[in-house]
Amino acid sequence: MSQANVSPAFAQVRTRIAPSPTGFLHLGTARTALYSWAYARHHGGEFVLRIEDTDVARSTQDSVDQILASMHWLGLGYDEGPVYQMQRLARYHEVAQRLIADGQAYYCYCTPEELEAMREAQRARGEKTRYDGRWRPEPGKVLPPVPAGVKPVVRFKNPLDGDVSWEDLVKGRITINNREIDDLIIMRPADAEAGLDALGVPTYNFAVVVDDWDMRISHVFRGDEHINNTPWQINIFRALGAPLPAFGHIPVILGEDGLKLSKRRGAVSVTAYEENGYLPEAMLNYLARLGWSHGDDELFTREQMVSWFDGSHISKSPAQWDAAKLEWVNAQYIKQAADDRLAALVAAQLARRGLPAPQRLEALCALFKDRCSTTAVLADWLTMYVADVQPSAEDLAAHLSDAVKPALAALADALEGASWDKAGISAAIKSVITAHGLKMPQLAIPVRVLVCGRTQTPSVDAVLALFDKEIVIKRLRSV
Structure with a gap:
């Protein structure tokens, strides 16, 4: 067994699959699960199943059940889980509060209308749309007064300069400058209508870091649509002083039309x-x-x-x-x-x-x-063994000529007294062929059409031997 490239911070290889229960387990996630499972098994490690169910409005128990059924059918056994994110809200709140206390995160009181106006102004100037840091604390900076009645989000204080680099297990070296990413929302306020308490709900990029840290995940395989999320996650890992897993971003699966398969486009569960x-x-x-x-x-x-x-x-x-x-x-x-x-x-x-x-x-x-x-x-x-068959008009016209009908009647008679096994049926067919001066296909194909409803089957004597004798004779006499 080969030696995995495991950081000294990890005792063993631990991988995970973390589907969102907002629909079925689709093929791309199944492939990622397979690679993660196989990598852990290859290195004598452990494989974890995590259910990322923080999208409360769209997550359903039916989707959870389908994910679990799919994993079971595929035989991808997991050593830990399923772990549900919604059962870990207190942990995300604890870590968010720690980041706030350490000056690594802050409350932002921007309303959706303010954020949209911010983006519109940036688009008008031909700039990339991003959060402008108006609530980001800085030495000597005076923050706006806290507006009444606005529930804040928590934003991660992303570094303003420098690069984020990692050696991707699939793609090789990837580097993204911190100026390309902004201060990520890591906690959203609770939605009273969703029945959540005041802890709020973590966003994907924050929850996944806390989960991978707590679960000691050493290697993360996932789709390459997550490459742009990785710099944020690496910065959060570093802010927490948590060990970095190795990342491997797997290219997408394209449908036969050349477009990406997804839950929303062309994928099948x-x-x-x-x-x-x-x-x-x-x-x-x-x-x-x-x-x-x-x-x-x-x-x-x-x-x-x-x-x-x-x-x-x-x-x-x-x-x-x-x-x-x-x-x-x-x-x-x-x-x-x-x-x-x-x-x-x-x-x-x-x-x-x-x-x-x-x-x-x-x-x-x-x-x-x-x-x-x-x-x-x-x-x-x-189906032809348990339900009536309906030969097509084309097959009947092509293969049931008046010349062959007497032979079919004779075969029905011969089968009445034949031993009902392959040898007995074969002998009856051969005797009728000889008596009527036919070749095997001239009789065998009409027999198939009447008894089986199709022109091609395995050896006709073997096929008939597995029918009830009465059904065969009845179908032969139907013309």
Whole structure:
């Protein structure tokens, strides 16, 4: 196992995933969770699940439940958590008060109208919009009188000069000048309508620092949309005298249209892929390769990924979502899957459609799984065993000629007395072919159309053997 680059301030590797319960766990967050989990497991460390639920208006219990279900389905077990930010309000208030007492933060009484007027004036001058520091305490500076009835926010007193630099685990050296960022709001006043007390609610950039500090997070993997947040966070860590974790910013996932996948644009929940018949090991395999590689290996086990994932070989460029590639990967795992496991998954797929599971379900899965990219497609195939089929008019016209109908009737008669197994069915088909001077496709395809509702299946004798005899004979006699 390789040695992680851990600051002496940390006893071991500890990573985390911190989704916001304002919607489903989407694919980008799932990939970040996978990388964080694999890195911790590779280095014998710990993985933490944190629920960042301070957006009270938009956070829901349904979203929390979906996040937990997604993590469980993916098999990304966590060693600590879930930790909920809204249960830690007193801690954020304590740290904010410490920063105020140390002169590292201050109260700001600007109203929303004042802030908007400030930004408008800056835009008119062609300047970057930013807080102008009017409530920032400085030696010899006279602050405005405190306005009545205005609840203040708390702002972090960001350094005015110098650079913030870090060695990103993915991007390499990143440097941002402090003049590019302003005094960040770290605490907002409580909203009485939300049922919160007077402690107020921390903003993202403040809460994440306090959490990572308290939870001893040594390595932070997250999407590269957070790069611009990192200088603020590093400055807050330093103001608190807290050890800095290592940061790794992972490029976004682009949809097939070339635009970023997100909760609000084009993304699909992890649980939707479970419902649509994907296997968790296939999803993990695909997500892992969507921005990381180990040589030319396309398919690998969870254990292999843990063995290989040392934080290197993460791409610096955005990854492109490829639904067809995911289907191919899933198809490989379905071929390898145990038939009893597939049977349980297919039974659930059929139940969602209001259909019972057919008898001999494991044998059916064994016969059809090589043709299927998902368990939903496998259920599509097996529906013909538990529900009536409706052959298309085109297939009936193309394959059920008057010349073949007598042979179909003869086959129904022959099957009446045949032993109901592959050998017995094969013998009956061959006898009818010989008697009627046909070739195998001339009879087999019409049989498939009538019995299965489609022109192509695995070997017709194997397919028929798994039907109830009465259903086969009834469908053959339907013309």
